Amino acid sequence: MASRRRFPLHLQITALFLLLIAVLGGTLSAYNYRKSSEIVLAASDQLFTQYGNQLTLDFLRTYQPIVQTVNMLTLDSIASAWTLEERLSKIPLLAKALDQRPQVVGLKFGYESGDYFIVRPIGSDTLRAAFGAPDDAVLMADNIQQNDLGRRTVERFFFDARLQPVGRVDAGLSEYDPRTRAWYQGAIASDVHVATDPYFFDQLRKVGITLSSRTPDRTAVVAADIALDSLSQTISGLLITPRSEIVLLDLNLNALAYRDPGKLVLLRDDEVAEVARLDSLGSQALDAAGPLVQSGLRAFELRIEDEKWRGRLYRLEPAHGIRFELLMLVPEKELFTEALVMRQQSSLITGIILLLALPLTWYLARQIARPLRQLAREANAIRRLQFDRPLGFSSMIREIDDLSHSMSVMKDTLNRFLGLVRSISEETEFKPLIELITDETMNVSQAAGAAIYLVNEDETRLEPVSLKIAGTAASPGMLSGCALASTGSLARCLREESSLQEQVDHASHDHPMHRLLEVMDRSRFSVVVIPLKNRKREPVGVLCLLFPDIDSRRESDRLAFIETLSGFASITLESRQLIRMEKDLLEAFIELIAGAIDAKSPHTAGHCQRVPDLTEMLARAACDSQDPAFRDFRLSAEQWEELHIASWLHDCGKVTTPEYIVDKATKLETLYDRIHEIRTRFEVLKRDAEIRYWQALHAGGDETELRRRLEREQAELDEEFRFVADCNLGGEYMKPEDQARLRAIAGRTWLRTLDDSLGLSWEERQRRPDPPPGLPVEEPLLADKPAHIVPRTENDRIAQDNPWGSGSRRRSISTTGANSTTCRSGPVP
Numbered sequence: 001m002a003s004r005r006r007f008p009l010h011l012q013i014t015a016l017f018l019l020l021i022a023v024l025g026g027t028l029s030a031y032n033y034r035k036s037s038e039i040v041l042a043a044s045d046q047l048f049t050q051y052g053n054q055l056t057l058d059f060l061r062t063y064q065p066i067v068q069t070v071n072m073l074t075l076d077s078i079a080s081a082w083t084l085e086e087r088l089s090k091i092p093l094l095a096k097a098l099d100q101r102p103q104v105v106g107l108k109f110g111y112e113s114g115d116y117f118i119v120r121p122i123g124s125d126t127l128r129a130a131f132g133a134p135d136d137a138v139l140m141a142d143n144i145q146q147n148d149l150g151r152r153t154v155e156r157f158f159f160d161a162r163l164q165p166v167g168r169v170d171a172g173l174s175e176y177d178p179r180t181r182a183w184y185q186g187a188i189a190s191d192v193h194v195a196t197d198p199y200f201f202d203q204l205r206k207v208g209i210t211l212s213s214r215t216p217d218r219t220a221v222v223a224a225d226i227a228l229d230s231l232s233q234t235i236s237g238l239l240i241t242p243r244s245e246i247v248l249l250d251l252n253l254n255a256l257a258y259r260d261p262g263k264l265v266l267l268r269d270d271e272v273a274e275v276a277r278l279d280s281l282g283s284q285a286l287d288a289a290g291p292l293v294q295s296g297l298r299a300f301e302l303r304i305e306d307e308k309w310r311g312r313l314y315r316l317e318p319a320h321g322i323r324f325e326l327l328m329l330v331p332e333k334e335l336f337t338e339a340l341v342m343r344q345q346s347s348l349i350t351g352i353i354l355l356l357a358l359p360l361t362w363y364l365a366r367q368i369a370r371p372l373r374q375l376a377r378e379a380n381a382i383r384r385l386q387f388d389r390p391l392g393f394s395s396m397i398r399e400i401d402d403l404s405h406s407m408s409v410m411k412d413t414l415n416r417f418l419g420l421v422r423s424i425s426e427e428t429e430f431k432p433l434i435e436l437i438t439d440e441t442m443n444v445s446q447a448a449g450a451a452i453y454l455v456n457e458d459e460t461r462l463e464p465v466s467l468k469i470a471g472t473a474a475s476p477g478m479l480s481g482c483a484l485a486s487t488g489s490l491a492r493c494l495r496e497e498s499s500l501q502e503q504v505d506h507a508s509h510d511h512p513m514h515r516l517l518e519v520m521d522r523s524r525f526s527v528v529v530i531p532l533k534n535r536k537r538e539p540v541g542v543l544c545l546l547f548p549d550i551d552s553r554r555e556s557d558r559l560a561f562i563e564t565l566s567g568f569a570s571i572t573l574e575s576r577q578l579i580r581m582e583k584d585l586l587e588a589f590i591e592l593i594a595g596a597i598d599a600k601s602p603h604t605a606g607h608c609q610r611v612p613d614l615t616e617m618l619a620r621a622a623c624d625s626q627d628p629a630f631r632d633f634r635l636s637a638e639q640w641e642e643l644h645i646a647s648w649l650h651d652c653g654k655v656t657t658p659e660y661i662v663d664k665a666t667k668l669e670t671l672y673d674r675i676h677e678i679r680t681r682f683e684v685l686k687r688d689a690e691i692r693y694w695q696a697l698h699a700g701g702d703e704t705e706l707r708r709r710l711e712r713e714q715a716e717l718d719e720e721f722r723f724v725a726d727c728n729l730g731g732e733y734m735k736p737e738d739q740a741r742l743r744a745i746a747g748r749t750w751l752r753t754l755d756d757s758l759g760l761s762w763e764e765r766q767r768r769p770d771p772p773p774g775l776p777v778e779e780p781l782l783a784d785k786p787a788h789i790v791p792r793t794e795n796d797r798i799a800q801d802n803p804w805g806s807g808s809r810r811r812s813i814s815t816t817g818a819n820s821t822t823c824r825s826g827p828v829p
Contacts, residue, residue, distance in 0.1 A: 530542065593652060
């Protein structure tokens with residue numbers, strides 16, 4: 001009969017115990033996850049409702065005061081003001097109303113006669129440029145009224161901060177009739193105020209609504225244009241999870257408020273702006289939710305790239321006739337973060353319990369191990385310098401238990417010594433290294449305290465640099481220094497280059513460590529002073545060990561060990577000092593180069609000093625950030641040092657860069673500002689126009705018509721040169737219409753009668769291989785020419801197989817061309 005396979009009892013007990021823990025832990029983890037998920041879903045529904053109520057309240061806080069303002073203006077005399085003077089006299093009242101209601105971007109009045117009067121605040125340079133307002137204008141008013149010829153004209157008025165007129169412009173004819181507008185017709189037909197559907201304000205580039213109310217006699221309508229910017233600010237403050245999406249829509253799925261207001265306005269190819277729709281906000285989640293929202297679902301789920309999202313759509317009616325849709329999308333993974341963490345923690349706790357229960361159960365099952373075999377294994381481990389496991393066992397046999405204790409002490413001593421050597425060798429910073437040597441030496445020697453004195457830079461005194469007291473906070477300031485020429489034990493130990501031992505008590509008033517009696521709360525203690533020497537066997541400092549009792553024979557037994565340790569420590573200190581001195585020298589050279597770069601230009605003075613600080617702050621913020629893009633971003637000490645040096649030397653190329661490039665004040669500046677050459681060409685064109693005038697006059701032309709043509713042409717040239725000069729002073733960005741105008745100006749031609757190849761340097765002649773054309777020749781006023789390209793020399797080439805992946809480049813700068821503000825790069829031929 002075949003014998004059954006049998007297992008030891010301790011194995012069966014261990015397996016059964018671990019299985020029970022695993023089943024119990026898994027059940028609790030699944031139950032907690034399910035319940036916490038239900039709680040999170042219920043809380044999220046309440047949170048969504050709370051956010052909808054908050055948006056409604058924010059809108060009402062903005063909406064109701066504006067309603068009151070509009071209703072009050074219907075009772076004011078401006079609603080029956082039929083002349084321009086009467087309307088302008090109400091500017092202070094309207095300015096006060098606009099100041100108190102910053103959400104109102106315009107107060108307008110439509111009269112039954114077809115007149116239209118609107119007052120707008122001008123709070124940005126964009127609006128000033130759009131309306132041609134003076135720089136000091138803060139308010140503008142447009143008045144549309146029918147003139148004597150039956151045409152509707154627009155008069156525009158500008159006012160400064162004191163509401164004083166600063167400009168008046170005839171804006172031409174207008175077909176705008178307020179009586180045909182929805183806000184006017186709705187107010188006339190209603191006994192209460194009405195609001196339009198959200199729409200796009202073209203001139204303001206904002207989304208908003210118009211609130212209007214009629215006068216009691218139905219002869220005029222007062223309206224206010226309200227921007228919905230505040231709702232975007234409210235939404236940006238609503239955060240469910242880091243990647244959640246919240247957007248406010250109208251009934252046509254046009255986006256009215258979003259956490260990024262800049263995406264609410266779309267600019268088409270024809271430069272016509274319009275309100276962005278839900279699928280135009282650049283969010284993959286919102287794009288996927290669009291069809292579901294359009295189908296009318298109020299709650300739905302969707303999956304994007306194997307990630308599940310939950311969506312809610314709420315109808316908001318903050319006021320009569322105003323309806324919004326609030327869409328909220330949340331990734332389920334982030335919504336259930338706490339539940340997932342709880343499940344992971346439950347699994348982790350179960351695993352830890354299993355790991356802890358395994359050796360414990362094993363130990364309880366076996367009860368007593370074979371001590372002699374374990375001691376033999378420990379002896380072999382010590383021989384191989386393996387100290388990662390403590391002995392941690394005992395035996396009922398006295399001799400074996402004593403031997404186990406002795407081996408444990410030996411193992412611990414060797415382990416701590418090797419750990420100290422390893423820690424000291426790995427530490428790179430000088431100050432932490434001093435603290436580490438002091439702390440570890442105190443622990444290894446089992447002293448009550450330790451201190452290190454080092455010789456100062458002028459080699460006249462011993463100064464304390466580190467102090468450690470067991471169980472007490474201590475600092476080197478509690479110790480006193482001493483002169484090397486003194487007769488104290490510290491100076492004597494350094495001069496004699498041998499260890500000393502002495503006692504410190506209340507009578508030792510002159511001893512540098514006398515204050516430690518009060519810190520250690522003792523009447524006396526003994527000090528072992530050991531000299532620290534460098535590689536040349538020159539003393540650099542002393543190591544002091546403090547022992548609480550007077551009898552220090554036990555400590556003297558460790559003296560040889562501590563002296564050996566102090567020798568290693570002193571050599572390590574010297575190495576770190578040399579490294580620190582080398583780094584200080586390198587740092588000084590780097591700062592010297594950076595200072596020389598900053599000194600080249602007063603406009604960039606201090607730039608090289610500020611960039612390292614800004615770089616460190618940015619890198620620190622990236623390391624501390626928990627955003628997905630930076631969550632795993634960390635810099636080691638070496639990388640911090642590399643970043644520091646790189647930030648100091650980021651502009652080292654400016655050492656060889658000419659000052660006229662570093663200090664480029666205008667776009668055409670090199671060795672001189674080439675705008676003067678362009679001015680000369682314009683002067684030539686003006687002279688040519690004047691010559692043509694005299695020639696035509698001589699030929700019998702009409703003097704009045706010729707003079708008018710000459711003045712018009714010269715005025716046009718003056719204006720074009722003024723535009724080119726403004727472009728020379730402009731910033732990096734140029735509007736497309738300005739670029740087109742600059743190209744049109746560049747298309748003008750002028751007659752050159754002199755050879756432009758004369759008087760050139762040898763290098764410049766090399767860039768003009770083609771023979772010059774015959775003279776005279778017509779040339780564009782502004783042009784990029786092949787002769788303007790300055791190729792780099794062979795010495796400037798970068799090998800194509802360089803480790804940075806950079807290719808050789810050349811740069812061409814147009815001397816007087818239409819694109820003279822740009823640089824082009826291409827491969828060296």
